[in-house]
Amino acid sequence: MVINVKNLVKRYGSILALDHFSLQIEEGEVFGLLGPNGSGKTTAINCILSLLKYDKGTIEIFGKPMRPDAYSIKQDIGIVMQNVAVFQELSVQENIDYFCGLYVKDRQKxxxxxxEAIDFVGLQDFRRFHPKKLSGGLLRRLNIACxxxxxxxxxxxxxxxxAVDPQSRNSILEGILxxxxxxxxxxxxxHYMEEVEQICSRIVIMDKGKTLATGTKEQLKGMIKGGETLTVELFGLKEEQLDEVKRLPHVTGAEYDGARLTAHCSGGAHNLIRLLDYLREQExxxxxxxxxxxxxxxxxxEITGKHLRD
Ligand SMILES: Nc1ncnc2c1ncn2[C@@H]1O[C@H](COP(=O)(O)OP(=O)(O)OP(=O)(O)O)[C@@H](O)[C@H]1O
Known part of the structure; x- marks a missing residue:
């Protein structure tokens, strides 16, 4: 196992940032930690990396206990933090060389x-640039290369x-894969579910410092009653008709905003056909x-009663 975290508790004063948080990650996974802002993702990462002290729990990386002085473990970890952390006075190439030099002493190597890192993130044309001359997306790529x-x-x-433009975002996601x-x-x-769905083979959904559910995206979606969402653009739906839509088989809820009818359905086949048949009947x-x-x-x-991005 690459990461084995058990019952991690972390408090900032009276704030309980991690509440018996556990996590097991196997070799070769692309593992997603998905949760709204403030759910404890960064705190969990900082504890796992021994950058932050925690109150309770155990952390093993590569099967060994992780500690602030576990340099042999740290050597095998690459970290790309939320805030870009590069030296303004060094060029792109020098920045990457500096960070690489923390682990690799052989100059030729x-x-x-x-x-390779410059090629990988596509910064060939910018190797002599200093960070302040780079756009936000390019700066992120430099951060990743480091x-x-x-x-x-x-x-x-x-x-x-x-805060990255769509083109850089795609190139970052492809690079990760x-x-x-x-x-x-x-x-x-x-906290972007689309990204996590796109690249992660397994996902933990967290909120308020706790693990709510873990699995592949298919497993997670299979855990809920809710199935597909149907949207129909139409004008003039009356309140009685909306009530009837809500009573159709497998419809768990419906809303109408004057131009669009949205119906939420549980599993079950032919939901769309049934809805359209009803609308045709009503002319x-x-x-x-x-x-x-x-x-x-x-x-x-469905688990928390609130949206990921409120
Ligand atoms: N240094 C700190 N001192 C006090 N409280 C903190 C500190 N860092 C984080 N917190 C609190 O701990 C909780 C978890 O924060 P954390 O940053 O780990 O969440 P997150 O999921 O990474 O959110 P974000 O996506 O906004 O970074 C939040 O309530 C936050 O306000």
Whole structure:
């Protein structure tokens, strides 16, 4: 097992940031830590890395107890933190070389690794630039290159795409999958469910410092009663008709905003056909129609009663 965390408790004064938090991550996983802002993701990562003292619990990495002075373990970990942490006075190349040099002393070897990292994040044309000349997206890529240049076995990324343009975001996500293909185990924290769904093989959903549910995205979605959401664009739906929609088989709830009818359905087949048949019977004409499978937000909503991003 790459990470084994048991019953972690962390308090900041009266705030209970981690409440008996446990986590098991196997070699080769792309593991997602999904939770709203303030749910304890960064605190969990900082405790796992021994950057923060905790009140209770045990942490093992690569089967060994993790401690602040466990340098042999730290050498095999790459960290990409939420806040970009690079030196303003060093160029792109020098920054990557500095961070790589914390783990790799051999200069020749390091030169190769720095070049590979520059290629990997696509900063070839910017190697002599200083950080203040880089856009937000490029700066994030530099931050990632600094964290991964030494080819660690475990890479932990804490919200690496916050405030990043869509193009850089995609290239970051693709890069993470490539690192995983090359053998690294990945831990990825985010409050963006779409990203976690896109790249993670297993996910823990957390809230208020606790683990709410763990599994693949299919397993997590299978845990809830809610199934697909149907949306129909139409005008003139009356209140009695909305009430009748709510009473259709498998419909667990419905809303109408004057232009769009949204119906939430539990499992069951033919929900869309049944809804459209009803609208035709009522001689209501409709525009676009779409059916969406449940999302991780629906899972979070059903467990906690609130949205991931309130
Ligand atoms: N240094 C600190 N002192 C006091 N309280 C803190 C400190 N750091 C975090 N907290 C509190 O601990 C809880 C968990 O915060 P944490 O930053 O770990 O959450 P998060 O899920 O990473 O959120 P975000 O996505 O906003 O970073 C929050 O209630 C936060 O306000």
């Amino acid at each position: 390091r030169r190769e690794l720095v070049e 964290g991964i240049a030494h080819k660690p076995r475990l890479i932990i990324l804490d919200e690496p795409t916050v 490539k690192l995983n293909e090359q053998g690294a185990t990945i831990v990825y924290t985010s 209501l004409s409709f525009g676009r129609v779409y059916a969406e499978p449940p999302t991780l937000n629906d899972v979070f909503l």
